Amino acid sequence: MTSRFTAAGALRAALLSGAALAGLSPAGTLAQTTPSPAQSLPAISVIASPDDAMPAGSGLGGSGLAARLTSTSDVAALLRGLPGVSLYGNGGVSSLPALNGLGADRVNVLVDGAPIAPACPNQMNPALSAIAPTRVSKVEVLAGITPVSAGGDSIAGTISVESAPPVFAAPGEAVHTEGKLSAFYRSNGHGVSGAAEATVANDTVSLRYDGSWSRAGNYEAGNGQTVRSTLYNVQDNAVTLGAQRDGHRLTLQGGIQTMPYQGFPTQRMDLTDNRSLFVNGRYEGSFDWGALDVRANWRRTGHSMNFLEDKGGTAGGGMPMDTRTTDAGYSVKATLPLSARDTLRVGNEFRHTHLDDWWDPVAGSMMMSPLTYWNVNGGTRNRVGTFAEWESRWSPAWTTLLGVRNDVVWMDTGAVQPYSWQNSLGMGMMAMANPDAADARAFNARGRGRTDVNFDVTALARYTPSDSSAIEAGYARKTRSPNLYERYAWGTGGMSSSMNGWFGDANGYVGNPDLKPEVANTVSTTLSLHDAARKSWEVKLTPYYTYVQNYIDVERIGTLGNGFVTLRFANHDAILFGANLSAAATVHEDEALGTVRLSGAVGWVQGRNLDTGDALYHMMPLNALVTLEHRLGGWNSAVELQATARKERVEAVRNEPETPSYALVNLRTGYEWGNVRVDAGIENLFDQAYYPPLGGVDYADYRAGGSRGTAGPLPGAGRSFVAGLAVKF
Ligand SMILES: [Cu+2]
DSSP, X not given: OOOSOOXXXXXXXXXXXXXXXXXXXXXXXXXXXXXXXXXXXXXXXXXXXXXXXXXXXXXXXXXHHHHHHTTOSOTGGGGTTSTTEEEEOOSTTOOEEEETTEEGGGEEEEETTEEOOOOSTTOSSOGGGGSOGGGEEEXXXXXXXXXXXXXXXXXXXXXXXXXXXXXXXXXTOSOEEEEEEEEEEETTTTEEEEEEEEEEEOSSEEEEEXXXXXXXXXXXXXXXXXXXXXXXXXXXXXXXXXXXXXXXXXXXXXXXXXXXXXXXXXXXXXXXXXXXXXXXXXXXXEEXXXXXXXXXXXXXXXXXXXXXXXXXXXXXXXOOEEEEEEEEEEEEEEEEEOSSSEEEEEEEEEEEEEEEEEEOOXXXXXXXXXXXXXXXXXXXXXXXXXXXXXXXXXXXXXXXXXXXXXXXXXXXXXXXXXXXXXXXXXXXXXXXXXXXXHHHHHHHHSOOXXXXXXXXXXXXXXXXXXXXXXEEEEEEEEEEOOOHHHHHOOOOSHHHHHTOXXXXXXXXXXXXXXXXXXXXXXXXXXXXXXXXXXXXXXXXXXXXXXXXXXXXXXXXXXXXXXXXEEEEEEEEXXXXXXXXXXXXXXXXXXXXXXXXXXXXXXXXXXXXXXTTOOBOTTOXXXXXXXXXXXXXXXXXXXXXXXXXXXXXXOOGGGTOOOBOOEEEEEEEEEEEXXXXXXXXXXXXXXXXXXXXXXXXXXXXXXXXXXXXXXXXXXXXXOOEEEEEEEEEO
């Protein structure tokens, strides 16, 4: 494969096409990447064959992605079943992905090349919620040992989501126009989504519009119980302008996302408004010396929280909370093919985040007046990252990848203010202590600026002894600095601390300015066996072991009653180990009956705090996804069996709930002819009652029931009939 375009992102592009060429995605879908339209500039790797792409990742694109759009409006949920991926429950469109047991901020999530900092103390607007699923054209997942070129300031790996690149008119075509309309319905919760896209282009300029809207009510669990605070409503609009000439391409993109509401069943608050405005720019160019990929991004998010009806509404003012975040940055990556054997990648990036988080006073409230509570006042987090990476093909059998990276992180924040500076609130017998006043004084008196100088290393070798086997092994040291809330959330009071935390446990969290960055040392190997043509069968096994120095865990500093506790972020050493196994085989293939494939993925992980002996939080128990799939022409159907073992190992310090084992069956079928695609399916066919192990606690229902006893785990969704229709024109 040769191309004028050898962008720095090419390594990952190759990973995707590698999975697609193999005809296998570990989730069991026959992932087929839609070939780039001839008129758009292809991003093809300098690597001669996708089989040589390092390290082995997994991806989603084309029809594999299209089939999943029917069942969810949550981009993170599209990743279900990819090796090593698990999901922390959060709002209906805001799940937080974890890779090999390490979740939330530990994952480097890039949307069109840009990280998006959480603009909420509960991470209600994580990066993957910032793009509509229908706007996603490609998802790549690199877990564990990831190249330093994929990003820093993360220890779990990288999830990269890209919107569709601009499409241009083919040579000889005067004006190119194309468009697509799609609609989805999900019976459980009466979820409805619609999306429209349109492009008009000539051979040098391309203009594209994407719009989508999605809403759902509360879903029902398998036992028929309506699960409160699981509703959402989100709208996404984006415009993409592309220009290309002589091996150079410029893309400008801007958009607005509005989320009028999203319920959070595991949180004490709900999202009552979220607006995000963004502008992205990208330049890709090919030169005699190699390829250049430059990106710049700016985003502002305004976020409001209060109680939706399910949590009692805003009678009496509720508890208004507001967050405003600005993200801005750039990245420059150059790929230099030094020789037939060696490729050098170098890059530099700058990331800036500014965060304000304030809670307006509520008139007449003893607890929440007379002042504005400042949770984070002018918090800033800046990062400069620089890397160099050398890939070498020593022989057809041996490839190595060696990278080093430095990230310098500066953080600071302004003085804070409690609702009241009085040490106790109320009078006489009614008076109660107000620890926030003393906390704020102490916080304001101390130095808060922090600088972390972080170093990452990745070393990988791949040996391909034959055309049916490959083994890859490596080591990575990866570092993440704390986020603004982990260092600077300061209130230890029951109400103030319980407003902070993205763990779905309704516990209270308090920041710690003395936190050190967490450093993960991972060794891992991937063994893959397949038939020579990579068509009829494949087995892949990836065991891994990670030792994390200064893992950011918690220590208990108080209790909130009814099993809820107050926790302070604290560094501990920890280990994680586990394995991902995936396999696929063609069971039957002929012209008349089509192709039948059986595939499966199994994930297993354990994590332990070495200082306390406690389990790490939100480790997915043993789980498997088995898919039997049939494909004939444009017709594609599947039966999925999703099985999860009992979760017994839980983090005691957070009172993490145990969950029973379960098995779910999903059915889906899709037909594509010409410009029309129709999908239908049944999720949770047998209407099983079950509890996702990382789903968090059912706080909204617990509260509605009078806050008696302790909150149980959040029930998952019962049976849902789903349908989708897409028309291209
Ligand atoms: Cu929020």
